[in-house]
Amino acid sequence: MKDLTPFQKNFKNLCTYLGKNNKALYGALTIAASKGILRPTFTMMDKKQELNSRKYTAFREAFTGAVAFVAYLITDNLVGRGAKYIAEKTNHIPELPKMKSTLSLISVSLTALFVIPAICNAGTKPLMNAVLGDKKTQQKNPVSKVNFQGAYPAYHFNDFYNHGMKIGGL
Amino acid sequence: MIDKVAGILLNPKFVNFANNTKYTVSTESIFKATGRPAAIMLDNHVDKDTRKYAATKEGLYQALCLGIYLTMIPFVFQKYGFKLAQKILKGDSSLPAFKNAAEYLNYAKLAKMDIKDRKGHKLLAKISDTLKSSPEENLTLKEHLLSDKKPPEFPTAKGAIELSNLVGTVIGLAWIASELSNYILHPIMRGLGFEKPKNISEN
Numbered sequence: 001m002k003d004l005t006p007f008q009k010n011f012k013n014l015c016t017y018l019g020k021n022n023k024a025l026y027g028a029l030t031i032a033a034s035k036g037i038l039r040p041t042f043t044m045m046d047k048k049q050e051l052n053s054r055k056y057t058a059f060r061e062a063f064t065g066a067v068a069f070v071a072y073l074i075t076d077n078l079v080g081r082g083a084k085y086i087a088e089k090t091n092h093i094p095e096l097p098k099m100k101s102t103l104s105l106i107s108v109s110l111t112a113l114f115v116i117p118a119i120c121n122a123g124t125k126p127l128m129n130a131v132l133g134d135k136k137t138q139q140k141n142p143v144s145k146v147n148f149q150g151a152y153p154a155y156h157f158n159d160f161y162n163h164g165m166k167i168g169g170l
Numbered sequence: 171m172i173d174k175v176a177g178i179l180l181n182p183k184f185v186n187f188a189n190n191t192k193y194t195v196s197t198e199s200i201f202k203a204t205g206r207p208a209a210i211m212l213d214n215h216v217d218k219d220t221r222k223y224a225a226t227k228e229g230l231y232q233a234l235c236l237g238i239y240l241t242m243i244p245f246v247f248q249k250y251g252f253k254l255a256q257k258i259l260k261g262d263s264s265l266p267a268f269k270n271a272a273e274y275l276n277y278a279k280l281a282k283m284d285i286k287d288r289k290g291h292k293l294l295a296k297i298s299d300t301l302k303s304s305p306e307e308n309l310t311l312k313e314h315l316l317s318d319k320k321p322p323e324f325p326t327a328k329g330a331i332e333l334s335n336l337v338g339t340v341i342g343l344a345w346i347a348s349e350l351s352n353y354i355l356h357p358i359m360r361g362l363g364f365e366k367p368k369n370i371s372e373n
Contacts, residue, residue, distance in 0.1 A: 004259075004262065007258075008258060008259060008262075011255070011258050011259065012259055012262065012264060012265075012326055014329065014333065015255060015259075015264075015265075015325075015326045015327075015329030015330045015332075015333055016264065016325050016326045016329055017329065018328075018329035018332040018333055018336075019324075019325030019326055019327065019328035019329030019330075019332065020325045020329070026336075027332075027335070027336055027339065030336055030339075030340060031339055031340065031343060031344070034340045034343075034344040035343065035344045037344075038344040038345055038348055039231070039344065039348050041348075042348035042349055042351075042352055043227070043348075043352075045352065046352045046355070048356050049223055049356075050219070050220075052220065053219060053220040053223045053224070056216050056220050056224060057220070057223060057224040057227055060210070060224060064206075083179075086172060086175060086176050086179065087176070089172050089176075090172060090173055090176040092176055092180065095180055098179075098180055098185045098189075099176070099179045099180060101185065101188040101189055102178075102179045102180070102181075102184050102185055102188040103179055104188070105187075105188040105194050105197065108194075108198060109197055109198055109201050112198050112201045112202050112205065112206075113201040113202075113204075113205035114205065116206075117205050117206050117208070117209030117210075118209065120209065120213075121209050121210075121212060121213045121215075124213070124215070125213070125215030125216060126215075
């Protein structure tokens with residue numbers, strides 16, 4: 001057998017580790033993390049779309065990636081415990097791996113269909129406003145401009161209906 | 171009640187379905203492609219145009235992901251990733267000269283079976299008659315399968331496939347699908363009537 005170069009040794013160690021410790025969770029986490037980073041980047045590069053739509057979509061995609069990452073960790077843990085509990089209670093210990101795979105499919109599907117979208121719906125916009133600043137709220141409560149010509153802003157005819165005592169219902 | 175749950179979880183058809191990666195990925199992708207756009211359309215925090223854009227993008231992206239996963243991952247990344255790993259570790263007994271990833275996967279399936287089940291199995295015909303883990307080895311891998319209770323499993327070969335799948339999934343799903351969806355999203359949105367032609371604003 002020939003001697004391996006440091007690169008070959010590292011490559012072999014990586015492959016052997018992945019081969020011995022093959023957990024679907026590692027793949028799911030890597031994919032969730034990479035999607036959470038790359039998808040929003042590509043969305044922001046879509047110049048054919050209006051900026052605010054892009055911002056919301058990109059933020060939602062990143063948030064989905066983050067939520068999915070955590071959800072997969074929790075789901076994996078709960079599925080392991082749940083399958084073990086059911087297998088022990090029903091005397092199906094030898095069939096625990098089978099039970100784990102079916103329970104995993106159910107829980108991952110339900111998480112993808114309901115849990116992650118629900119969390120994203122509830123959290124995307126409030127979190128986006130907190131991180132990027134809520135421009136709409138700022139527009140609703142504009143800060144008065146400093147008027148160097150006097151204490152009060154210059155009078156405009158348009159303000160006629162909004163000032164002074166009103167009689168009747170205008 | 172719990173016995174009924176166990177019965178459902180251990181239903182042979184369901185177990186086979188859950189152990190087939192293609193089926194599970196397809197199921198999850200279909201749920202994502204339907205559930206996520208529906209949820210986006212229900213998000214009343216944002217205007218309708220933004221919702222339509224985000225929902226169409228999500229549905230299209232998930233559909234592209236499924237297509238790429240079923241085609242590019244096994245036929246491109248797994249195939250060439252395994253070959254590349256064999257080149258890198260050429261001559262090393264941890265990764266024998268299997269014809270391709272499929273031959274190794276067939277070998278791995280047989281190696282996990284009981285020795286009595288291996289003999290006469292249809293997959294045995296798909297394993298090379300002359301392949302050895304190294305030239306110094308006396309027995310071929312096929313002979314190991316027929317005589318050893320626990321034939322060598324070659325975790326490095328399995329890891330090479332896992333690594334190829336992982337790299338392929340990141341490149342295919344996170345990069346190629348994202349870029350591809352940017353190109354075809356707007357024509358599809360115009361086709362669905364979600365976007366007016368030339369209604370483009372630069373920001």
